[in-house]
Amino acid sequence: MRNSFLFYLYHGGVEGNRLDGVLPQFDRVLNDVCGLIDDTIRDLVVSSIWKASLEGFMWVLLDGGPSRAFSDTDIIMIEEDFNMLKDLFVADGDGLPRSLVEEEAKFYRQILSLFSLPTESLVQMLMASSEHISDSVNSKKYGQRYLGDAHTLIRVLCHKKDREASKFLKSHYRLPPSSGYDEGAGEDSSFSSPLVADIWKRSASFRWSEKGQSSFRSIKKRLQEATWR
Template sequence: ISIHCGAGVLRLQSLKFLLEKMSQLEKDIVPQWMEMQRNASLLEHPDATFEIVGKQWFEGLMAGAKQALHRAINVVSSQTAYCVIYRDMQSEFLDNIYYTGVHRSCDNITSDVLPFLDGVLGYVASRLDSQSRNVVAAALLEATVSGWMRVLLDGGPARVFTSGDIEPLEEEVEILSDFFIAGGQGLDAAMVAERVAPMTALLSIMSLSTNDLTKNYEEQATKEAAAAMTGAHAPSKPSSDPNADVFNSEVTLRVICHRADHAASKWIKARFSIGKTESSGGWFAF
């Protein structure tokens, strides 16, 4: 286990300890506050059960402190997860998977990523309670999807994809989802579906033909340019849509640039006035 994961778990243990102590402190102080009010003769009868003066203020103070601790737990979990994906797994994940194509490569999510994540989650589960473990697991899933999408959209010249790659990629999405659901022992299925939704949306874009992709790009670019001129937002998707970030001209163009297709290469050269270059002679020379 890396230093990033170990340090993150240690911080989470500290935050969880503070949260538990704060809850206990709240339980101890409220009765003492009530007793102090009685002793000060601020209540007409020692057995009175109506609201104690100042109790709401203290409860609000404690609630705010606990909310701050919960936010800190979420932030630390997210930082730890992204360090695991973008630092600890940079070679295995960002540099290696699909390096020679989805079908040709023996490096993929199932073989390279999940075994490492399994070790991380095992380490986390043995040191944190189930609630904190699930927060870390959700952050790891989000970071994994982020890194995976980066591979598909910003993978460099060695990574190109075809429409035939969609089926095995969809299978890996299912495997990843099942891994985090863990037969009902892990994350909630609805939460997992929400976290992998951007990846699913991206695959739906990648499944389009080159002709449809180029048409979509022109339409999206035109709408976005018009929206920029008027200062409005492009009307591509509602802001409440969790997949809205992938339905734009930039993502569509990246998909076209990573398309192993002569028509895509020809369109890019014509659209952006790129001169002819010699064939690289690599796996996907087109």
């Protein structure tokens, strides 16, 4: 189930690789698990599977690699899939309590909502949070992220199918453009949005602290080696 979820979902495009392609397998696994365990621990076990599913879903969105880049239209479909996943675990009242499912999903929905923000807003949030980047890029679990986390914001920009985002990443972090745009598109250093251009100019002259500079080098190196290889 893990492989079909992580390596199928949205790989190469959202529309043709949506959640409904793996839901039957999910449903079978949940039924098998519930049939093997005592009712007294059913909710505890299924809740653990729900949490793991949420982390897997976010891995696809934030660390899924260059084969996954999401447009505004894609995000609408992904939000539908996210609701579909929640409904699977609620199971029309026969599964986990709706309140528990919604509570666990709250943080992940907030992360998903970042993809709907304009690139200008994401860049502003990133520049405001850059001093808080730690050296442990890959050590954080998703539950330890927060909406202003620079690691999360960079990953959202990396997977956002948006020309402004691609130009910003290439110009500021020397990262390849997202899979939605070819290399040539990234060569043009001009930005169609005056606000993004202004933010980029100001960020280029920003005086980073020694810790901030070290953290940026660390995160850029790891993103180049892992996220975009």
